[in-house]
Amino acid sequence: MPRPIVAEIHPNAVRHNLEVARQKVAGARIWGIVKADAYGHGIERIYAGLDAADGIGLLDLNEAVRVRELGWTKPILLLEGIFTTEDVQIADRYRLTTAVHCDEQLALLASCKATRPIDIYLKMNSGMNRLGFAPDVYRAAWDRARECVNIGEITLMNHFANADEGEVDWQMDRFDATTAGMPGQRSLANSASVLWHPRTHRDWVRPGIVLYGASPTGMAEHIADVPLQASMTLRSELIGVQTLREGETVGYGRTFTAPHAMRIGVVACGYADGYPRHAPTGTPVAVDGVKTRLVGRISMDMLTVDLTPVPAARVGSRVELWGGQIRIDDVASSAGTIGYELMCALARRVPVGIV
Ligand SMILES: *Cc1c(COP(=O)(O)O)cnc(C)c1O
Numbered sequence: 001m002p003r004p005i006v007a008e009i010h011p012n013a014v015r016h017n018l019e020v021a022r023q024k025v026a027g028a029r030i031w032g033i034v035k036a037d038a039y040g041h042g043i044e045r046i047y048a049g050l051d052a053a054d055g056i057g058l059l060d061l062n063e064a065v066r067v068r069e070l071g072w073t074k075p076i077l078l079l080e081g082i083f084t085t086e087d088v089q090i091a092d093r094y095r096l097t098t099a100v101h102c103d104e105q106l107a108l109l110a111s112c113k114a115t116r117p118i119d120i121y122l123k124m125n126s127g128m129n130r131l132g133f134a135p136d137v138y139r140a141a142w143d144r145a146r147e148c149v150n151i152g153e154i155t156l157m158n159h160f161a162n163a164d165e166g167e168v169d170w171q172m173d174r175f176d177a178t179t180a181g182m183p184g185q186r187s188l189a190n191s192a193s194v195l196w197h198p199r200t201h202r203d204w205v206r207p208g209i210v211l212y213g214a215s216p217t218g219m220a221e222h223i224a225d226v227p228l229q230a231s232m233t234l235r236s237e238l239i240g241v242q243t244l245r246e247g248e249t250v251g252y253g254r255t256f257t258a259p260h261a262m263r264i265g266v267v268a269c270g271y272a273d274g275y276p277r278h279a280p281t282g283t284p285v286a287v288d289g290v291k292t293r294l295v296g297r298i299s300m301d302m303l304t305v306d307l308t309p310v311p312a313a314r315v316g317s318r319v320e321l322w323g324g325q326i327r328i329d330d331v332a333s334s335a336g337t338i339g340y341e342l343m344c345a346l347a348r349r350v351p352v353g354i355v
Contacts, residue, residue: 003268003301004237007346008323008355009041013229014049014211020228021207022052024194028201029054031077031187033208034063040343041212041232043067045354049211049231055097057206061090068094077121079206080131081105088112088150099123099157101131106141110148117152120145121187124178126171128161135178142182155185155204163192164217168200192216195226213328214339220329232343233323234275234350238287238315240266241307250304251296256281263307267319270301274347275321276335279303283334284327286320287313 014032021030032053038046043063047070050056055075056067064076081099082088085108091098092114100106101123109118122145125132133141145151158175160168175188186202191210193200209216213228244250244258265287271277275298283294290310294303307313322328328339335342 002351004239005268005273005350006235007350007352008233008235009045009352010229010231010233010355011046011049013213013231014046015052017211017213017228017231018049018052018207020226021191021194021205021210024198025189025201025205026198028189029204031055031057031075031204031206032211033057033079033190033206034067035059035079035208036344037063039208039212039340040346042352044070045352046231047072055204061087064096065090065094068096075119081123082108084108085112088114088118091118092116097121097155099131100141100145101125101133103141106144106148109150112150114150118150119153119155120151121155121157123157123159124175126158126174126178128159128171130159132157132159135174138178139182153184155187156182157186158188160188160190160193160197160200163190163197163200164222166196168193168197172197172199190216195223209340212339212343214332214343215329218329218333218338218340220327220333223329230323230328232328232346233355234269234273234321234346235323236267236269236319236321238265238313238317238319239268239302241313241315242266249296252299253297256296256304263311263313264295265305265307265310265313265317265319267303267305267321268301269303269319269321270299272300272347273350274342274345275303276331276337276342276345278337279331279335284330286325288317289325291325 032050035058057077059080078098097119099121123132187204189200189205191207194207213230215223277298281295287310296304332339
């Protein structure tokens, strides 16, 4: 028997969440963002839930090829663009749309022979200062792109630095001022902008995290009014139970001391499964459907939980680490991170089922 831990992936939740996003963006088209192997879910596992997307966005060339080979005929967007001349050939062969964010990428596209023009997303750095052409050189880059025989349609692209904290106008104003009068479609919005900044929606939006049912801010309360469903459940079982006397401690470092006699459960899940080691005592967890809390330090293969609210719990009781009952955002914020990181960190050794 393998250990009882399992991650369940829910493609229907992705389908539902995509529909929620669609209702937010009126007529805009949607890139379903599946970078990092669909935020740790596995592209193939959630693929059925992406039917209604207008395109699929990611940044690993091998993932792009995998999506094409699954039979996806709609557009595929490389969010970081191409890195070598061979990448240009692959983009050509697999009909990929590619971001272009620097002169080197324009030069790569110009230096090859494509069988047909490649559509690009010309990325502006409107203040994030990660990738993109600064506003004062953006138009010149656009002129060069237009002259390149290997480049087809040019979409004007931007990415926001703090859409999740409410501020997009300063970047939006720079983007609009720079691109005034330029033809071409626009694509600016990530999940936070899809939810909270209608001004940014334009022609194509690029939601990622909301498709997986988690909050762009990392805080569950910020999406309390958005009917999203969790696309990943991490569950396991109790493999041991201990009864502590008042004053006894549990686990490495003895970080939790029983304030009174109590039962604790030992769960087959640890940081080697992708559970965050920084999750402190108090992090939510559910045992037999009853919400309780983690106690003590997470170890490599196990963690310990307070069984006080679940007196009937015993070896074999079901445990939900995150999913429909325990929000991944709540586990993440308790551990000082965001749902994105927990999803992406799900360990290879965890068996995965599609439910
Ligand atoms: C990851 C990414 C997105 C999606 O971001 P979410 O916050 O997950 O919605 C959109 N656009 C770009 C360029 C990205 O890299």
